[in-house]
Amino acid sequence: MTYGAMTGTKTHSLKGENMDRFLRINMTNRTAKFEPVPAQYKDRAGRWLTSSIVHDEVPATCHPLGPNNKLVFSPGIVTGTSSPTSSRISVGGKSPLTGGIKEANAGTGWSRRLVRLGIRALIIEGKADGLWLLKIDKNGAQFEAADSHAGARLSEVYPPLFTRFGGLKTVDVCSIGVAGENRMSAAGICFNDQDGRPTRYAGRGGLGAVMGSKGLKFIVVDDAGAEGVAIAKQDVFDAGRKKMAAALTEHAITKPRGALNSYGTAVLVNIINEAGALPTHNFRSGRFDGAAKIAGEAIFEGNKERTGKELYNHACSPGCIIQCSNTWHRPDGSEHSSCVEYESAWALGANCGIDNLDQVAEMNLLCNEYGLDTIEIGGAIAVAMEGGVAAFGDGARAIELVHEIGKATPLGKILGAGALVTGKAFGVARVPHVKGQNMPAYEPRAIKGIGMTYAISTMGADHTAGYTIAPEMLGVSGKLDPLDPNKTELARAFQYATAFIDTTGHCLFIAFAILDIASGFEGMVEECNGVLGTNWTADDVGRIGKEVLDLELDFNRKAGFTKADDRLPEFMTYEPLPPHNVVWDVPDAELDKVFG
Amino acid sequence: MERGAAIRRPLTFLMIDIHLYGKLRHFADDSATTAQSIALVSWQPGDTVGEIVTRLGIDQTDLGSNVFLNGRYANLQTPVQDGDRLGLFPDDMQLLYKWYFAPQDSAGAPSNNGSGAPEQDSGDPNSAKDGEK
Numbered sequence: 001m002t003y004g005a006m007t008g009t010k011t012h013s014l015k016g017e018n019m020d021r022f023l024r025i026n027m028t029n030r031t032a033k034f035e036p037v038p039a040q041y042k043d044r045a046g047r048w049l050t051s052s053i054v055h056d057e058v059p060a061t062c063h064p065l066g067p068n069n070k071l072v073f074s075p076g077i078v079t080g081t082s083s084p085t086s087s088r089i090s091v092g093g094k095s096p097l098t099g100g101i102k103e104a105n106a107g108t109g110w111s112r113r114l115v116r117l118g119i120r121a122l123i124i125e126g127k128a129d130g131l132w133l134l135k136i137d138k139n140g141a142q143f144e145a146a147d148s149h150a151g152a153r154l155s156e157v158y159p160p161l162f163t164r165f166g167g168l169k170t171v172d173v174c175s176i177g178v179a180g181e182n183r184m185s186a187a188g189i190c191f192n193d194q195d196g197r198p199t200r201y202a203g204r205g206g207l208g209a210v211m212g213s214k215g216l217k218f219i220v221v222d223d224a225g226a227e228g229v230a231i232a233k234q235d236v237f238d239a240g241r242k243k244m245a246a247a248l249t250e251h252a253i254t255k256p257r258g259a260l261n262s263y264g265t266a267v268l269v270n271i272i273n274e275a276g277a278l279p280t281h282n283f284r285s286g287r288f289d290g291a292a293k294i295a296g297e298a299i300f301e302g303n304k305e306r307t308g309k310e311l312y313n314h315a316c317s318p319g320c321i322i323q324c325s326n327t328w329h330r331p332d333g334s335e336h337s338s339c340v341e342y343e344s345a346w347a348l349g350a351n352c353g354i355d356n357l358d359q360v361a362e363m364n365l366l367c368n369e370y371g372l373d374t375i376e377i378g379g380a381i382a383v384a385m386e387g388g389v390a391a392f393g394d395g396a397r398a399i400e401l402v403h404e405i406g407k408a409t410p411l412g413k414i415l416g417a418g419a420l421v422t423g424k425a426f427g428v429a430r431v432p433h434v435k436g437q438n439m440p441a442y443e444p445r446a447i448k449g450i451g452m453t454y455a456i457s458t459m460g461a462d463h464t465a466g467y468t469i470a471p472e473m474l475g476v477s478g479k480l481d482p483l484d485p486n487k488t489e490l491a492r493a494f495q496y497a498t499a500f501i502d503t504t505g506h507c508l509f510i511a512f513a514i515l516d517i518a519s520g521f522e523g524m525v526e527e528c529n530g531v532l533g534t535n536w537t538a539d540d541v542g543r544i545g546k547e548v549l550d551l552e553l554d555f556n557r558k559a560g561f562t563k564a565d566d567r568l569p570e571f572m573t574y575e576p577l578p579p580h581n582v583v584w585d586v587p588d589a590e591l592d593k594v595f596g
Numbered sequence: 597m598e599r600g601a602a603i604r605r606p607l608t609f610l611m612i613d614i615h616l617y618g619k620l621r622h623f624a625d626d627s628a629t630t631a632q633s634i635a636l637v638s639w640q641p642g643d644t645v646g647e648i649v650t651r652l653g654i655d656q657t658d659l660g661s662n663v664f665l666n667g668r669y670a671n672l673q674t675p676v677q678d679g680d681r682l683g684l685f686p687d688d689m690q691l692l693y694k695w696y697f698a699p700q701d702s703a704g705a706p707s708n709n710g711s712g713a714p715e716q717d718s719g720d721p722n723s724a725k726d727g728e729k
Contacts, residue, residue: 252660252690259689267689270617274683276667286667297618297629446667579667 020230023119023141025134027214028067028126032141037120043532046076047103047502048548049121050092054101055551057123060558064096064206065183065213071124073174073219075115076505078527080229081237084245086505087111087317089174089191094559095205097185097376097418098435098460101555102205107317107507108191110172113223128215131181135165137222146217151178153369153406154190154198165220168196174219177371180208182408184416185436186376187212190368193316193325199338200316203373205437205459206418229531237530240523244510247520248321251513260324260509261313263296265342268441269350270295276579277446279439280350281392282382283432285578286443290355294345298357299326307333322509328361337361337368343463346441347378352385352398359395363402370406372416377402379419379438387426430571435460435561444568445577445584453495455591456566458552464508466495492594496545503544504528553595563592610639610678614652618686623652639678646672648682660690 022035044052050072062068072092079086089111095102114122117138133146149157154177165171172192179187187208188201231237248254259267272278273291280288292298303311306329316325316339327338340361348363349355367374381398384390389411390397404412414425419438423431432439437460444451450463457465497515501508504524514520525536534540556565572584616624616633624633637652645663649656649672656672662685663670676682 252687257688262688271662271685271689274615274617274662274664274667274685275669292632293630295629301629 020118020120022121022123023136024123024125025141025216026126027124027128027132027216030128030132030143041120043077043534045074045120045503046079046088046090046505047074047092047105047499048544049074049503050090051101051103051548051551051555053121053123054092054094055555058094058555060094060555061560062094064094064099064210067125067127069094069210069213071207071210071214071216073114073122073124074120075111076503077531079505080112080115081231081241081527081531082319083237083241083506083527084248085320085322085507085510087319088502088505088507089114089202090502090505091189091202091207093207093210094555095207095437095460096183096209097204097206098437100435100460100559100561101458101552102207103459103502103552104188104202104204104207105502106189106191106200106202107320108172108174108200109194109318110174110191110219110221111505112318113172113221113226116223116226116228117221118227122219124211124214124216127213130215131217132215133218133220134216135220135222138225149217150181153177154371155369158192158196158198161218161220162196165222166224168192168194170224171220171222173198174221175217175371176208176211177369178406178408179371179416180212181217181371182413182416183209183212184372184405184413185209185418185421186373186380186405186416187371188373190371193338194314194318197338197368199325199368201368201373204375204462206373208371231531232533233530235530236526240526240528240530243519243523244514244527245321245523247513247517247523248510251516251520253512254322254509256321256323257312258322260322263300264313264324264326264339266294266296266299266326266340266345268296268342269345270297272346272442273350275446277443278346278350279432279441279443281353282351282379282386282430283439283443283572283577284430284575286446287579288350288353288355290353291350293355294349294357294360296326296342299328299340299345302357303327303329306331320507322507324509328357328364330358337365340364341374343441344374344378347375348381348398349378351378351382351441352395353392354395354398355393356395359399362399363395366399366402366406370402372402372405375440376418376438377405377415379432380415380417380422383419383422383428383431384415384426386430387423387428389426430569430575432569432572433461434568435565437461443577445572445582446580448584448586451568451584452586452591452594455568455586456594457495458549458556464498466498492546493542495549495594496542499545499548500541503548549595563588566591611636612639612648612676612678612680612682614648615681615683617684618689620654620658620684620686623654639676639680643676644672645670645674645676645682648676649684654684658686660685660687662690 024033053072058070074090087107088105090105092103131146133144135142174191185206188203189208190198191200193199253259269291276286313324313326315323325339328336328340330336344364349360385392405416420433420436434454439461440463442450453466454461568584576583614635621627621633624635627633664683
């Protein structure tokens with residue numbers, strides 16, 4: 001179809017404008033406006049920019065699903081360049097799940113196309129009746145009604161959209177599923193992978209519900225004729241990019257046929273289980289008897305058996321060296337589900353006591369079809385099992401429960417509202433959440449450092465907020481003193497480093513390589529200097545990360561959060577976790593010291 | 597829990613269980629990836645993880661940083677006690693920063709072996725460069 005077929009407001013032209021702009025969309029009257037990047041946001045991108053705009057423009061006390069919330073998309077600093085593993089899109093807004101600020105990100109070519117059109121941030125405001133498709137290309141922005149797609153599975157609507165708008169070589173698609181349309185707090189925002197599968201999610205915190213509340217169903221981005229990303233200092237950029245690529249290619253975890261490429265993130269199932277920290281049966285135990293059956297090794301060998309060949313993983317987005325995205329195949333060899341991540345295999349598997357990989361893969365597929373965060377849904381189903389809705393281990397019933405969400409039945413809407421609401425609905429005390437967000441796949445009683453991250457993160461229980469905020473780190477040099485102030489300094493440092501990586505547009509998994517290989521870390525800073533023309537050093541990584549966290553903390557304070565929200569659930573302080581038989585015992589004062 | 601249940605132990609030797617993953621699984625009788633690949637190795641007083649690993653025939657350079665003794669991060673110098681569970685992952689499965697986990701007692705949990713030995717340089721290629729620099 002051509003532009004003439006589109007209804008709605010006029011085309012808003014990008015032509016003749018300088019590159020590097022904001023695109024502001026008002027859904028109430030469906031208008032689009034291009035703005036120069038305000039001076040105070042110079043050099044900001046990715047999480048730094050989305051959190052800045054949410055902090056500065058969204059009233060912290062607004063209802064997340066009301067007209068005053070905003071949804072902000074921003075590619076990272078080096079996204080759209082030749083830098084490897086850098087096609088992340090940062091999405092921000094006020095979270096309907098936590099009531100605080102939310103930043104979720106995903107790897108997708110959609111991010112590259114947006115930034116190559118010169119759009120540093122896409123800001124969605126207001127609230128429309130009905131469902132709409134927004135198309136963005138070099139000629140501007142257009143709207144058309146999308147009500148006819150309501151309720152459909154995403155794998156049914158993506159292929160016709162690609163066909164209509166010129167195919168995978170021309171466009172990438174962002175959308176919500178039925179969960180977002182129904183404003184469920186576990187709804188994520190979906191982006192396609194390189195093969196057009198609707199499988200890459202800015203999953204956590206219910207940003208899909210925010211998009212749904214605005215009446216926005218699809219954002220199609222076409223970068224044909226785009227000028228691309230301007231690079232201020234080409235030689236500096238090139239030097240940095242080479243160091244980054246070398247580090248990723250060399251490191252055992254990130255290199256081709258390394259751990260992530262061979263086994264995917266699900267390699268962690270066996271590792272964390274061996275450590276006694278794999279949350280099982282709604283966080284009752286740290287070991288799952290069926291762990292090996294749903295682990296990365298089982299996926300690799302199962303695929304080999306069913307397809308007759310060794311399948312190595314693929315890149316979720318253009319330009320990735322790590323390539324950790326897997327597929328799971330049916331007994332007849334046909335593709336069943338992608339991507340069965342560690343977090344998903346755990347949430348829908350071990351946490352629900354389910355050790356059948358085909359059932360786990362089916363639930364994973366359904367979450368992608370309906371537009372759901374697999375972690376929150378696995379958490380909600382496990383809590384529902386605790387409440388007697390189903391038996392632990394009953395995979396067939398668990399699949400039915402995901403269908404209930406897809407049909408938006410009353411039971412489905414309770415589950416789709418997340419684990420905390422599900423716990424209230426079914427009278428369950430054991431709800432493993434922080435700030436209303438279900439914990440991911442690391443037991444905080446067995447891994448105290450990640451528990452600290454869960455407690456103090458601005459995002460609610462989030463493993464990606466600070467990978468290494470571990471008191472155990474000090475154990476390397478001797479015995480651990482839980483009151484040693486150095487620990488909180490390290491805790492801060494790693495949350496700051498993470499916020500910086502989320503700002504560059506790189507995938508967080510580069511951390512494995514750049515924290516082990518010093519030249520890779522230098523390369524990350526040099527790439528940014530090359531694009532922006534800045535003279536940042538390693539010290540600026542901490543400075544910028546701190547600025548991001550400070551903005552997020554300030555938003556949460558204004559939204560009403562206090563130190564009392566920076567706590568793990570009470571049951572973890574009195575229920576010892578097997579096999580280590582430990583409780584959560586990090587003092588509150590220690591948590592409160594991290595951000596002061 | 598599963599340890600000891602399905603495994604018949606020779607009465608005359610003290611043994612420890614070794615749970616093996618990835619390319620190390622073939623050192624166990626059952627190397628199926630969907631099962632527990634467990635090898636039994638004889639134990640002598642004073643043994644360390646490194647000695648047990650060598651006794652099983654595993655080249656120490658094939659190990660990554662993911663070495664667990666009773667579910668706690670360990671290294672080649674960590675003392676091993678009779679009845680311990682050792683978990684070994686190969687060098688292509690070192691998907692965690694080792695500082696995720698407490699060496700010995702440092703997370704405040706009771707340790708099964710009670711040795712509380714301080715962490716030393718394990719010879720692990722990642723250990724020296726890890727971290728906050």
